[in-house]
Amino acid sequence: METTQATEGGGGGATGIAAQMEVEAFRRLFPLPFYKRHLLESVRPDARALDSARDTTISLGPVASADGSALVKIGETTMLAAIKLEVMTPSTERPDEGSIVVEFYMPPICSPMVRPGRPAEVAPVISKQLLDVIRSSGMVNLKELCLISGKASWIAYLDVYCLNADGSLFDAALLSAVAAFTHLQIPLVSVTEEGRVFTVSSEQEEKTKFELVNKDKRKLSLSSIPFPLTSVIHEDHILVDPTAEEETVMETSITLVLDALENLVSVYKPGGVGLASTEIMKECITRTKRRMQELKTILEESVSVMEVD
Amino acid sequence: MEYVNPLTGLRIDGRRPTEMRHLKGQIGVVSKADGSALFEMGNTRVIAAVYGPRQVQNKAQQMNNNEALVRCEYSMANFSTGDRARKPKGDRRSTEISLVIRQTMEACILTKLMPRSQIDIFVQVLQADGGTRSACINAATLALADAGIPMRDIVTSCSAGYLCTTPLLDLNYAEDSAGGPDVTVGILAKMDKVTLLQMDAKLPLDTFETVMQLAIEGCKAIAQYIREIILQNTKQLECRRGS
Numbered sequence: 001m002e003t004t005q006a007t008e009g010g011g012g013g014a015t016g017i018a019a020q021m022e023v024e025a026f027r028r029l030f031p032l033p034f035y036k037r038h039l040l041e042s043v044r045p046d047a048r049a050l051d052s053a054r055d056t057t058i059s060l061g062p063v064a065s066a067d068g069s070a071l072v073k074i075g076e077t078t079m080l081a082a083i084k085l086e087v088m089t090p091s092t093e094r095p096d097e098g099s100i101v102v103e104f105y106m107p108p109i110c111s112p113m114v115r116p117g118r119p120a121e122v123a124p125v126i127s128k129q130l131l132d133v134i135r136s137s138g139m140v141n142l143k144e145l146c147l148i149s150g151k152a153s154w155i156a157y158l159d160v161y162c163l164n165a166d167g168s169l170f171d172a173a174l175l176s177a178v179a180a181f182t183h184l185q186i187p188l189v190s191v192t193e194e195g196r197v198f199t200v201s202s203e204q205e206e207k208t209k210f211e212l213v214n215k216d217k218r219k220l221s222l223s224s225i226p227f228p229l230t231s232v233i234h235e236d237h238i239l240v241d242p243t244a245e246e247e248t249v250m251e252t253s254i255t256l257v258l259d260a261l262e263n264l265v266s267v268y269k270p271g272g273v274g275l276a277s278t279e280i281m282k283e284c285i286t287r288t289k290r291r292m293q294e295l296k297t298i299l300e301e302s303v304s305v306m307e308v309d
Numbered sequence: 310m311e312y313v314n315p316l317t318g319l320r321i322d323g324r325r326p327t328e329m330r331h332l333k334g335q336i337g338v339v340s341k342a343d344g345s346a347l348f349e350m351g352n353t354r355v356i357a358a359v360y361g362p363r364q365v366q367n368k369a370q371q372m373n374n375n376e377a378l379v380r381c382e383y384s385m386a387n388f389s390t391g392d393r394a395r396k397p398k399g400d401r402r403s404t405e406i407s408l409v410i411r412q413t414m415e416a417c418i419l420t421k422l423m424p425r426s427q428i429d430i431f432v433q434v435l436q437a438d439g440g441t442r443s444a445c446i447n448a449a450t451l452a453l454a455d456a457g458i459p460m461r462d463i464v465t466s467c468s469a470g471y472l473c474t475t476p477l478l479d480l481n482y483a484e485d486s487a488g489g490p491d492v493t494v495g496i497l498a499k500m501d502k503v504t505l506l507q508m509d510a511k512l513p514l515d516t517f518e519t520v521m522q523l524a525i526e527g528c529k530a531i532a533q534y535i536r537e538i539i540l541q542n543t544k545q546l547e548c549r550r551g552s
Contacts, residue, residue, distance in 0.1 A: 063388055063389075063435065063436060064352065064436065065388060065389070065390070065391060065436060066388040069388070076340040076341070078338075078339075080386075080435065082386070082387075082388035083388075084387070084388055084393045086393070103387070105386075107384055107431065107433050108358070108360075108382060108429070108431040109339055109342060109345070109356055109357070109358035109431040109432075109433050110339065110341065110358075111341050112341060112342070112360050112363075115366060115429070116380075116382045116431075157387070157393055159386065159387040159388055161386055161433070161435075163338075163339060163356060163433075164338075164339045164340055164341055165341060166340065166341060244341075
């Protein structure tokens with residue numbers, strides 16, 4: 001059989017660069033057998049265990065011109081989220097609530113699959129997922145975005161840009177959105193006699209003649225922060241935090257989102273060849289719980305680093 | 310408004326008239342790309358990624374079979390400017406800058422060595438504070454070098470202006486929107502040839518020459534910096550390879 005021959009050829013004789021090339025060729029030509037051989041040893045090509053996620057880093061405030069921003073890296077996957085606040089008139093049905101608009105972009109720099117004129121298929125999907133999770137988790141209390149009931153409230157434009165797409169895009173995007181909201185600093189605002197609301201920069205704080213509307217309300221109080229974990233399934237093996245290659249080869253992914261109190265916020269398994277039995281689902285939930293603790297620690301550390309500065 | 314303080318001679322951000330902003334360049338920021346770079350000029354921050362040479366995707370665009378096709382797309386992040394931009398790409402300014410960057414890089418890439426292939430240069434502006442065009446070209450040069458694409462020379466670009474009767478190097482956004490002239494120059498560093506030259510607003514001819522010379526000096530300084538980065542990167546690669 002072709003597969004066995006290739007296996008033998010790859011395992012056999014030549015040393016040095018020739019052997020390296022044979023492994024690379026095998027990886028490209030027969031990706032599934034390549035991964036199967038790794039799964040037998042319960043390891044992955046980048047030497048991770050099946051249930052360990054890649055190194056995650058969060059950096060708050062990289063974009064100085066935005067009201068809140070965060071840069072998140074999970075392995076090589078990089079997401080930059082930024083929030084800009086603008087004043088708007090709230091709707092008549094909800095006069096004391098602001099609103100959040102989420103947009104997710106995959107510019108052509110992030111992946112060879114994305115080209116101008118041929119946008120990435122997953123981008124609008126992730127955009128919708130982000131919006132749904134942020135809304136349903138109740139992380140941001142929209143009433144906190146209100147300035148003057150019925151007259152003025154904040155609309156938060158959250159833009160998430162993917163700078164490098166290497167798998168687990170939703171995880172990194174949600175984490176960057178959460179981190180950006182944590183970093184968000186609401187600008188000072190005051191009202192003119194005609195009722196026009198305008199923002200006041202911090203230097204003008206003492207000099208302004210008009211009343212400052214929200215002097216004490218500068219930061220959002222976030223409750224039940226959602227933490228995600230994406231895994232791929234292949235025949236009873238669960239691989240946590242897949243790279244782009246693993247996602248393409250294994251084809252079936254599950255995304256679970258838990259909040260800090262271990263409530264299930266979202267489950268997303270969009271079809272796929274692999275079927276998930278109840279045991280697999282339970283196993284995924286356990287892994288997500290563990291990951292949630294890891295991410296919580298990382299987020300808290302990054303916040304305390306920022307506060308020290 | 311006083312763009313150059315008459316007493317101290319300093320600009321609004323504390324620089325001297327012939328002083329450039331702080332430069333920072335980093336290679337290899339996007340691992341999925343064949344070549345990538347992050348370039349900062351003061352508060353202007355830009356990422357460039359190069360994919361190629363790869364197969365031509367749109368045969369209709371391929372004019373000449375004997376040369377590589379160079380494509381470029383420039384886009385700004387929504388949060389890059391002070392006010393949130395509604396349409397980050399596809400608007401006239403982005404299309405014009407994409408064209409300018411493409412033609413500037415086409416001048417230096419040895420396209421005849423890679424027939425029937427395509428080289429894509431994508432530039433994303435993360436923070437804009439004046440001089441985005443120049444930062445994009447500098448980032449694209451670094452990214453092309455990282456991708457190992459054969460080039461005639463390093464292309465660098467810098468802008469200069471003329472406010473309060475003083476030639477100023479490397480304008481930031483406030484100085485650029487002051488309404489004075491803005492000269493952007495792109496040169497091939499070693500060959501000392503000008504490939505990009507754009508100017509708007511009115512300038513008397515001899516002032517124009519002074520301002521253009523200043524911009525060219527700026528370009529040469531950037532070229533020096535870029536050369537150092539590429540050299541450092543090559544040394545690192547050599548170390549990793551173990552030779």
